[in-house]
Amino acid sequence: MPDLKPFFKNVQSHYDLSDEFFALFLDPSRTYSCAYFEREDMSLEEAQLAKIDLSLGKCQLEPGMTLLDVGCGWGATMRRAVEKYDVNVIGLTLSEHQQEYAQNMLNTLPGKRTAEVRLAGWEQFDEPVDRIVSIGAFEHFRRERYVAFFEKCQKILPADGRMLLHTIIGYGRLLRQMGIPVGLEDIRFARFILTEIFPGGHLPLPSVVPEHAVAAGFQVEKIQALQPHYARTLDCWAAALEQHKVEAVEITSEENYERYMKYLTGCADRFRSGHIDVMQFTLVK
Numbered sequence: 502m503p504d505l506k507p508f509f510k511n512v513q514s515h516y517d518l519s520d521e522f523f524a525l526f527l528d529p530s531r532t533y534s535c536a537y538f539e540r541e542d543m544s545l546e547e548a549q550l551a552k553i554d555l556s557l558g559k560c561q562l563e564p565g566m567t568l569l570d571v572g573c574g575w576g577a578t579m580r581r582a583v584e585k586y587d588v589n590v591i592g593l594t595l596s597e598h599q600q601e602y603a604q605n606m607l608n609t610l611p612g613k614r615t616a617e618v619r620l621a622g623w624e625q626f627d628e629p630v631d632r633i634v635s636i637g638a639f640e641h642f643r644r645e646r647y648v649a650f651f652e653k654c655q656k657i658l659p660a661d662g663r664m665l666l667h668t669i670i671g672y673g674r675l676l677r678q679m680g681i682p683v684g685l686e687d688i689r690f691a692r693f694i695l696t697e698i699f700p701g702g703h704l705p706l707p708s709v710v711p712e713h714a715v716a717a718g719f720q721v722e723k724i725q726a727l728q729p730h731y732a733r734t735l736d737c738w739a740a741a742l743e744q745h746k747v748e749a750v751e752i753t754s755e756e757n758y759e760r761y762m763k764y765l766t767g768c769a770d771r772f773r774s775g776h777i778d779v780m781q782f783t784l785v786k
């Protein structure tokens with residue numbers, strides 16, 4: 502496998518904007534991915550924890566195992582894994598702010614388990630682990646690296662290894678067959694997201710993860726779609742940001758506030774209309 506350098510610049514341009522800004526609209530755990538409203542009456546914070554529990558539950562963790570969190574964000578999944586499953590965790594992020602915040606937060610946890618957050622990509626990681634979880638990071642990996650990613654995961658997991666991969670899905674050319682219209686506005690919005698919000702991002706077709714995973718030697722045990730849950734998550738984020746408009750403009754700028762409102766509300770609309778989806782893939786060796 503050639504030496505691949507992670508896309509630090511693209512990823513930092515988003516996540517290192519300002520922790521204070523993200524805290525204005527994310528829930529207190531700063532989970533930045535689709536929540537799981539397991540019950541209708543759940544708050545965003547409860548639904549984020551439910552998503553984390555749903556994901557970790559699929560990993561079949563046992564005390565003392567080592568879990569790798571690829572794209573650990575501000576560390577909420579790592580924290581839950583230590584507290585609920587009594588495992589050691591290694592988190593990878595390309596964001597300097599997230600690395601510092603998550604490591605400081607995890608350092609306060611009691612107990613004998615280790616929790617280490619590295620400023621590094623999966624491209625640079627090559628140590629054995631028992632389980633892998635990756636939530637909302639695959640969108641940054643880029644399609645030309647999918648083969649290398651699944652080969653790496655296969656290599657570092659043991660014979661009974663398991664992995665939970667959670668990613669947004671783009672239906673792209675399938676939309677026509679599905680009878681979902683794609684207008685100029687949708688094309689413009691996709692371009693806006695790729696230039697102004699997530700530079701370098703790629704959304705996989707639904708078949709891409711299973712195909713690559715199987716080619717690397719995994720079996721696909723389960724696929725779970727959470728589409729309406731992301732629309733509701735984004736609605737919560739947009740409502741919270743709108744409520745904190747004054748602080749958001751103060752911390753960043755009016756232009757940035759408008760850009761984020763367009764991104765959050767536009768993505769919510771496209772999850773609702775079926776243009777995009779979000780899926781959890783349970784992969785086993």
Ligand SMILES: C[S@@+](CC[C@H](N)C(=O)[O-])C[C@H]1O[C@@H](n2cnc3c(N)ncnc32)[C@H](O)[C@@H]1O
Pocket residue numbers: 507508512516531532533534571572573574575578593594595596599621622623624635636637638639641642
């Ligand atoms: C949308 S956030 C999700 C964070 C977290 N999993 C959550 O659910 O809150 C995406 C994360 O992927 C990380 N990331 C992007 N590319 C990566 C790579 N090549 N290796 C490791 N992490 C990566 C980013 O640094 C960020 O922490």
